[in-house]
Amino acid sequence: MAKSGKTKVPKKHETYLDDDQVRSLVNALSRIEGHVSSVKRMVDERRCADELLIQIAAVKSALNRVTVLIVEGELQLCLTQCGAIDSEKRFESAMRALASMLKHG
Numbered sequence: 370m371a372k373s374g375k376t377k378v379p380k381k382h383e384t385y386l387d388d389d390q391v392r393s394l395v396n397a398l399s400r401i402e403g404h405v406s407s408v409k410r411m412v413d414e415r416r417c418a419d420e421l422l423i424q425i426a427a428v429k430s431a432l433n434r435v436t437v438l439i440v441e442g443e444l445q446l447c448l449t450q451c452g453a454i455d456s457e458k459r460f461e462s463a464m465r466a467l468a469s470m471l472k473h474g
Contacts, residue, residue, distance in 0.1 A: 398435060404427065408424045
């Protein structure tokens with residue numbers, strides 16, 4: 370506790386995410402969480418490996434989509450704030466590279 374008797378409340382971090390984006394990401398992560406719980410239940414039920422692998426691939430794909438949204442917002446902010454002359458071109462190039470990496474990862 371601080372000397373004044375009040376506890377400090379941490380400041381909210383400045384972010385590139387607006388409220389709608391935060392809600393969207395939280396909803397997507399909640400769906401992923403539910404999907405992972407289902408996969409865990411399938412393991413407990415000793416389901417076939419092919420069924421498990423299909424579901425695990427779906428979870429990975431959903432996480433990759435969340436990753437793209439987060440990185441996209443960050444890159445857009447960085448490139449526009451950096452004031453690069455060719456920021457749009459650089460942004461599109463970075464997004465293509467990221468999408469390719471996640472697709473093959």
